[in-house]
Amino acid sequence: MAGLNHFSTAPVLENGAQNDFSGGLQNIMKGAQNGVTNGAPSMTSSDKQKGDVIDTNPQNASVEQGYQFLNRLIPLMVKDALRDGTSVHNKVVEFKHPEDLMKTLDIQLRDEPADNDQLIQACRQIITYSVKTGHPHFFNQLYGGMDLYGVAGSWLTEALNTSTYTFEVAPVFTLMEKVVLGEMLNLVEFPDGDAIFCPGGSMSNMYALNLARFRCFPDIKRTGTAGLPVMCVFTSDKAHYSISKGAALLGIGVDNVIKVKTDPMGRMIPAALDQAISAAKAEGRVPIMTNATAGTTVLGSYDPLDEIADVCTKHSLWLHVDGAWGGAVLLSDKLKGKMKGIERCDSLTWNPHKMMGAPLQSSAFFTKHKTLLSECHSAKAKYLFQQDKFYDVSYDTGDKSVQCGRKVDVLKLWVMWKAKGSKQFALEIENIFHCAQYLTRKLKSTEGYRLVLEEPECTNVCFWYIPPSLRGKTETTEWWNAVSKVAPEIKKRMVEQGTMLVGYQPDGDRVNFFRMVVANTAATLADMDFVASEIQRLGKDL
């Protein structure tokens, strides 16, 4: 285990390498001057004598400056972005309106280069005016927190800049995907399944749509949809909009995304699904998929997978689970019951960049049908997936994607997982559920708060704040209209003061309410107390 002795004056290399680079980072940075970097032994003298050469390496002169820049940026990032950005004593956001921010920042591009001083100043400003998503009081999105092992893994990813299509150029990451996705497939209980990282949960959900359609109509890949009947997809009226975006992109059409009713807890009603499927069939539409949600975007509801699987089995329908947000409960024996029945489903979206705290983006798509990703997506490009390579080309997994180049999304998650171990990962997920339950109890017992759901299933805690001036009144349409203006006004104040970020939205008949999300696995009960008191402070005079 690394001890404090590693905090020497300079961040030096470990002992093994220290003989060569005893000066630490300083000398490593200086290495650029030795002319061995970036193809530096440039032109041969014979080339120079030919008289036909231009300055063929215009970048070389800037390599030295580049290391100097990194040498200045690293401590700035560590201090301003990582350390100060996650300090509860600092602001979550230093807000300026777009036009004002544009005037403040020097972001225009020019013909001439900026020097390192100017760039460092610019980076300092970029950090200042960026939202601190790792701040303890950032609760605005379904991500948050700042895992330093995750950051480390993402930095190493960038230092090794490659694409995950072939073992040839991504040998380590190809194997790492196999291990990490294999571990997750075990948790999902798709032992013979397949999986791939996608650029975000919306794309993962689109993969589900495409595979489900392909299973119904395998000729579609070759001949397209023309001549085929109207297809349709079922999802709850609380599900994420990516199902509709996917249906539009795939040519299914958003009108053919049939919204199934939910119960007061925001969960899809299996009987309503059954009826909706039968009704669609009666209209001549061909159902291709049901999308259930494990952790809806606003309320955090978990659709009852087992009952929905019964309905889908009855209708021989692909059952996809959008667990982009709530899928991480599969890590915890205490919590995974929320997804009871997952092993009966056909596919799953699960974003480690949400509840597991991995840096953006990390989203994985899982299916229990081992060969389908490949059959549905492969194009067998000869320039990339040569079959006469000298190694086992089954490790070239890129053709399972609809992308060609694919960002390495696995390393940051792997470093985190390795550093924590699976047990600790489970504890961290349990921690944010505990925080959310604590906040729920607290708001229930605090004047002025009204919960949208009495017992939230996930770590979304949704509530209205009723300011003193509106308390004890008859709840007429005008009254609700007044309530609907409270959250936007409090949001404006919290942004302007930079003390916290929490989202709000209307939902169906419910007027604007706060959606407080505990996504930061380092959240504390004190952070929850702060939310309750801060909204009171910001809104008490409304």
Added chain:
Amino acid sequence: MAGLNHFSTAPVLENGAQNDFSGGLQNIMKGAQNGVTNGAPSMTSSDKQKGDVIDTNPQNASVEQGYQFLNRLIPLMVKDALRDGTSVHNKVVEFKHPEDLMKTLDIQLRDEPADNDQLIQACRQIITYSVKTGHPHFFNQLYGGMDLYGVAGSWLTEALNTSTYTFEVAPVFTLMEKVVLGEMLNLVEFPDGDAIFCPGGSMSNMYALNLARFRCFPDIKRTGTAGLPVMCVFTSDKAHYSISKGAALLGIGVDNVIKVKTDPMGRMIPAALDQAISAAKAEGRVPIMTNATAGTTVLGSYDPLDEIADVCTKHSLWLHVDGAWGGAVLLSDKLKGKMKGIERCDSLTWNPHKMMGAPLQSSAFFTKHKTLLSECHSAKAKYLFQQDKFYDVSYDTGDKSVQCGRKVDVLKLWVMWKAKGSKQFALEIENIFHCAQYLTRKLKSTEGYRLVLEEPECTNVCFWYIPPSLRGKTETTEWWNAVSKVAPEIKKRMVEQGTMLVGYQPDGDRVNFFRMVVANTAATLADMDFVASEIQRLGKDL
């Protein structure tokens, strides 16, 4: 300008901040111990007295270790990945077969945590066995090189971990996209156009397909493709496979991607396109788009945009340009003539992560139709794109994407562009064209090499190597069969020896040949000399 005095013993902060953190990185790292990081002022004493709390912050204990880990990883990355990884004296790849590599690496996940020593050792191995895509002799893909400003920008991106959907959580990056994409739109000469970053060129090309289809059939978004006629898309027989993947995903079908003939230089023949469009119409298929390529994947050919635009105008057909690889010539007044007519096209894919050397991924989609991205893709999710926000919500650009969360791809490119200036960027693009032309001349005059194209248009230099044993023979089918085995064998040797990476593939009637790509803007003529001599060395006994 930063001078050498910035190489102090520790990478310290600049003067402005030095009063607070005079110990440099060491103290910044130690900040974690002060308990002000990651929501650290954890439970209030009153919470602790309630007796209902578990350890709600399991991560806190590891924050200290996290900084220690970063403190050790940073110099390792700078030395092993950046400096050594780009040194011409080191290997491009330390190859092991998949099964052997799996045994060598400790990548299995476990219940218990790994300590920092184990993790540093693992990261050292990850670097060792990863392909050095920044190495001067990495010519394997349409990307390569290691721009330190790009790396810096990508690290800062990760330190500020956010998503580009709203100004609310990505204020700086929303504006930065506006500036960078605006600059690129000017180069494309779409002055009133729109643009967005996508996760790779394949996705950008799919955006083109979707927009082109939507312009023909705007109801498709709502009602889908059912009942509509067979649609078709035109692209050259040398174009990238993403057009086919996109056609499959969108339900158009790969059989409806009509491959237009190319001339011996690999360029689409406009008259052949005209005929193909007429023939498709005669068959009752509805053309929705032509895809022209600016820099094909293998040969680097530039389709003649002006003549193709004439044909598309005649048929009122959307003209998309896949300039993922070759679009960067628009930066150079000397080279942009290769894309003459681009201003007449409807859309363009251009990947700065290819020829501009930005870290992966950076791909942008451009269209001259200002409102179409929004009309085609928007879903108006109420929880994210609230219309009653207190700032100008026209800066919330995320709904133009088919994604929801979207990685910040702009910052790394912006830092590079700012550091170089537009003039230098143009010079670097010109440099790689110069290198490719130099190599072409060299191979022409060197025994054993035969060029696929006598005058390549881009920086792809494609050639066969004919080993001495095959020279001067009659070129029968058997002879070509023997030649087809040369490139895979030489590739095997170069990978095993780790001296260089160059791709190969067959193409139509042409048997396996090398596709040497100059993508690294720091390439030198000496690197080109090396390619010629190294392939001879590896293959002379074949």
